[in-house]
Amino acid sequence: MTAGRQPVGPPPAPAIHHLETVMGTVVTIDVYTSDGPAATDLARQLTTAQAILQRADAVFSTWQPNSPISRLRRGEITSAQAPAEVSEVLGQCAIARELSGGWFDPWAMPGGLDPTGYVKGWAAQKALGAFRASGICGAIVNAAGDIASLGGLAPGQPFRIGIADPFSPRRLADVVYLTDAIATSGTYERGHHLIDPHTGRPTARAASASVTGPDLGLADALATALAVAGAPGLDLIEALDGYEALIIAIDGSRRWTEHFPFAPAR
Amino acid sequence: MITATVAGLAGVLAFHTSPARLGAGVLPGVSGTSASAGSGGSPQGQGAGGSGSPPPSSATAHARPKGTAHARPGGTRTATGPAVNYNYGVLSVSVTVSGSKISHVGIASIDDGGLPRSQLIDQQAIPLLEQEAMQAQSANIQGVSGASYTSTGFQQSLQAALQTLGFK
Numbered sequence: 170m171t172a173g174r175q176p177v178g179p180p181p182a183p184a185i186h187h188l189e190t191v192m193g194t195v196v197t198i199d200v201y202t203s204d205g206p207a208a209t210d211l212a213r214q215l216t217t218a219q220a221i222l223q224r225a226d227a228v229f230s231t232w233q234p235n236s237p238i239s240r241l242r243r244g245e246i247t248s249a250q251a252p253a254e255v256s257e258v259l260g261q262c263a264i265a266r267e268l269s270g271g272w273f274d275p276w277a278m279p280g281g282l283d284p285t286g287y288v289k290g291w292a293a294q295k296a297l298g299a300f301r302a303s304g305i306c307g308a309i310v311n312a313a314g315d316i317a318s319l320g321g322l323a324p325g326q327p328f329r330i331g332i333a334d335p336f337s338p339r340r341l342a343d344v345v346y347l348t349d350a351i352a353t354s355g356t357y358e359r360g361h362h363l364i365d366p367h368t369g370r371p372t373a374r375a376a377s378a379s380v381t382g383p384d385l386g387l388a389d390a391l392a393t394a395l396a397v398a399g400a401p402g403l404d405l406i407e408a409l410d411g412y413e414a415l416i417i418a419i420d421g422s423r424r425w426t427e428h429f430p431f432a433p434a435r
Numbered sequence: 436m437i438t439a440t441v442a443g444l445a446g447v448l449a450f451h452t453s454p455a456r457l458g459a460g461v462l463p464g465v466s467g468t469s470a471s472a473g474s475g476g477s478p479q480g481q482g483a484g485g486s487g488s489p490p491p492s493s494a495t496a497h498a499r500p501k502g503t504a505h506a507r508p509g510g511t512r513t514a515t516g517p518a519v520n521y522n523y524g525v526l527s528v529s530v531t532v533s534g535s536k537i538s539h540v541g542i543a544s545i546d547d548g549g550l551p552r553s554q555l556i557d558q559q560a561i562p563l564l565e566q567e568a569m570q571a572q573s574a575n576i577q578g579v580s581g582a583s584y585t586s587t588g589f590q591q592s593l594q595a596a597l598q599t600l601g602f603k
Contacts, residue, residue, distance in 0.1 A: 197578070199577065199578075309577055309578055311578045314579060314580050314581045315580070316578050316580055322577070328577045328578070329575060329576045329577060330576060330577060330578045330579065330580055331576045331578070331579040331580065332579070332580050332581055333579055333580065333581035335581070341576075341579065344576060345580075347577075347578075351580045352580065353580040353581030354581075355581060377581060379580060379581065
């Protein structure tokens, strides 16, 4: 059933396949190795990645009334009094707001400041950074469909990632070669309303928007922005070095930036 | 060996012709006849479009899904996989096979030990099924962007249930 350039046989299985319950969802961590680094190294790095995710949840959970972000939202503390990563994330959110032309704006959410749309990707990207052992040829941190990665299945064999079909959640709309990160945002996401920062109302001008690029936090923010802005937002992405986007419109038609990394169908 | 199962399931799901809707806790897998597999297979599975019971004894030769999954001729058979650990607790998967086709996949039992998240978990069971079905359509992908949940425990239990039924 494979054709063309793929080596014969099933793709390599990951040396680590771990599911972490965090941030109200399941984060999948897959690590692929070539010669097999010392198992203790991998285990230690996995522990670090888990801790990074759990720490992000503890600081940024808007569901936990005593989390620093909740206290900040209620005005009980200032961002200077909050843990250092709060300032870091809010700084990055301000950049994302700027780069997205205001279509992503955690300060314009109906319930007040809510950086959740940035935090999940940011945390997954940070967790990915834990994997540095020499024998690792690739790693994936998949935060409920927002995916940070490095390397590939093997040298010269990039990861292939499906994009969910917004009109049929059990099907794939496309497959991409992933070199770093991909985030997809759409109206079909469960429990997730897309808010137009300009009006404060739930709005979506695309069925789904996917953004690839070096950083999952920013890709996540931009995907959210594009799902709200629709196809006109593509120009913003085209202007950003290293970022590409695919929009599936409400009528099912597609628009994408020039170098969106489509993989050949197989 | 999970890969093998996924490939097998992918072959079977390729028969999927009508976009069946998910019922509660149920993944209506394959229904209707496969047009693409052709080979003049006798029409069966008139219960298309839902998870309805397939014709009782449709032991006629079916077109094989790309050689990855095969089954003994026979009617409708159901098996439940072993309870396996997943991230929230323990679950087991049941699968119903009609001839060479999977007609139903569901979660037979789920026990998260009464964690406060239990209600959330129940809600997660269905998207989990959706995710697994989607991954299964392409054995050669390492993830899905825009999807929600995944579980190896689900795959392990499903694989065991399929083996019980003579799929491999």
